[in-house]
Amino acid sequence: xxxxxxxxxxxxxxxxxxxxxxxxxxxxxxxxxxxxxxxxxxxxxxxxxxxxxxxxxxxxxxxxxxxxxxxxxxxxxxxxxxxxxxxxxxxxxxxxxxxxxxxxxxxxxxxxxxxxxxxxxxxxxxxxxxxxxxxxxxxxx
Numbered sequence: 717x718x719x720x721x722x723x724x725x726x727x728x729x730x731x732x733x734x735x736x737x738x739x740x741x742x743x744x745x746x747x748x749x750x751x752x753x754x755x756x757x758x759x760x761x762x763x764x765x766x767x768x769x770x771x772x773x774x775x776x777x778x779x780x781x782x783x784x785x786x787x788x789x790x791x792x793x794x795x796x797x798x799x800x801x802x803x804x805x806x807x808x809x810x811x812x813x814x815x816x817x818x819x820x821x822x823x824x825x826x827x828x829x830x831x832x833x834x835x836x837x838x839x840x841x842x843x844x845x846x847x848x849x850x851x852x853x854x855x856x857x
C-alpha cells in the first residue's frame with residue numbers, strides 16, 4: 717500500500733493489532749485499513765482479495781498404445797479451475813498441453829495457472845497384450 721496526500725509519516729491500523737503497512741498471505745475477503753498521517757488526519761481504504769471459483773485441476777482422455785512395444789499412445793489434457801493461462805511441465809523439458817507418440821507407462825504433468833497455483837495429474841498409458849505384426853501387402857485384406 718502506498719499512501720498519498722497528508723503528511724508523512726503514516727500509521728496503519730488493520731484491526732486485531734495489525735499495524736504493518738502491507739499485508740501478505742491473506743485469504744479471500746475484504747480488508748479495511750485506517751491510515752493516520754502525522755497531523756492525526758485519517759482515511760480508510762477497503763481492499764478485496766479474490767480467488768478463483770475452483771482450484772487448478774486437469775482431466776485427461778488417454779489413448780492406449782495399440783501394440784506391445786509401440787509408441788502410439790496419447791494423452792489429451794484439459795486444464796480447469798484456477799486462473800488461465802496455464803503452463804504445463806511433463807518433465808524432460810516437455811511443456812505441451814497434450815502428449816502424443818507415447819509408449820506404455822505412467823505420465824505425470826504439473827499444471828500451473830497464472831497465479832502460480834499448481835495441480836499434479838498422473839495417468840497410465842497401457843498397451844494391449846497382443847503383438848503387432850507387419851504383413852507384406854499381398855497378405856493384407
